[in-house]
Amino acid sequence: MKEDLRKMSTRLGADLFGVASPDALNEAPLGHRPTNILPSVKSIIVLGMKMLDAQTDVLPTNGDYFGVSPRQKMVKGHSTFISQELDRAGYALARLLEKQGFKAYHQMASTGGTDERYLTGLLSLKHIAVQAGLGVLGHNSLLITPQYGPRIRLSAVLTDAELQPDALLDKNFCEDCENSCISLCPVVALEKPSHDAPYKINKFACAQYLNTRPTCSVCLKVCHVGNQRIR
Ligand code: SF4
Ligand code: SF4
DSSP states (O other), X not given: OHXXXXXXXXXXXXXXXXXXXXXXXXTSOTTSSHHHHOTTOOEEEEEEEEOOHHHHHTSOOSSOOSSOOHHHHHHHHHHHHHHHHHHHHHHHHHHHHHHTTOOEEEEOSSOTTOBTTTTBOSSOHHHHHHHTTSOEEXXXXXXXXXXXXXXXXXXXXXXXXXXXXXXXXXXXXXXXXXXXXXXXXXXXXXXXXXXXXXOEEOHHHHHHHHXXXXXXXXXXXXXXXXXXXXX
């Protein structure tokens, strides 16, 4: 069944597909655990869809921090479009599972139940994606995938169907990096983390900044994993 779901997700335009075990996410804050959403959950399917490179590269990186930039509006629109495409794919997978007699909850990319004050989703898609082996967390606090760096959007389907989880990715993209995501953050919301943490972010500072403009995503644009790969 997993391969059928994978093939269907590809047909629907998803670039990445993985399966996580919900057990690994039981340490999430109360109310944000997969079992809080779907008590009978056995598997979590994660889908990723890539943002266009040229549409990401148009983001201003410096000197354009006052007021709303038309470029930020374009990137926000593109990100919203990708999220909607991803949601169509996630919904189709969830419907298929439901038709086969399973429960399926779709954690959408376009809203994600996010609390804009703290940038906290009902479920943390990036943490689920790590458990599904799609990538690792970078110093920019984003999921870094080997294929596309952080230039992707994510959605997830929780289901009580039993699917084989994928292996974790063993990789550290941030080692030996010049940390431009940290140095170019316009509000100094990122710091180099200590060894036991993948990132250190002042979410409040980031959220306050995002509240004043369509998007920022400088830490996404400048990541070398996303913008130096030949693909
Ligand atoms: S720019 Fe470097 S330090 Fe920042 S997330 Fe990308 S790889 Fe990690
Ligand atoms: S989105 Fe912008 S403000 Fe927030 S951490 Fe990234 S670079 Fe900093």
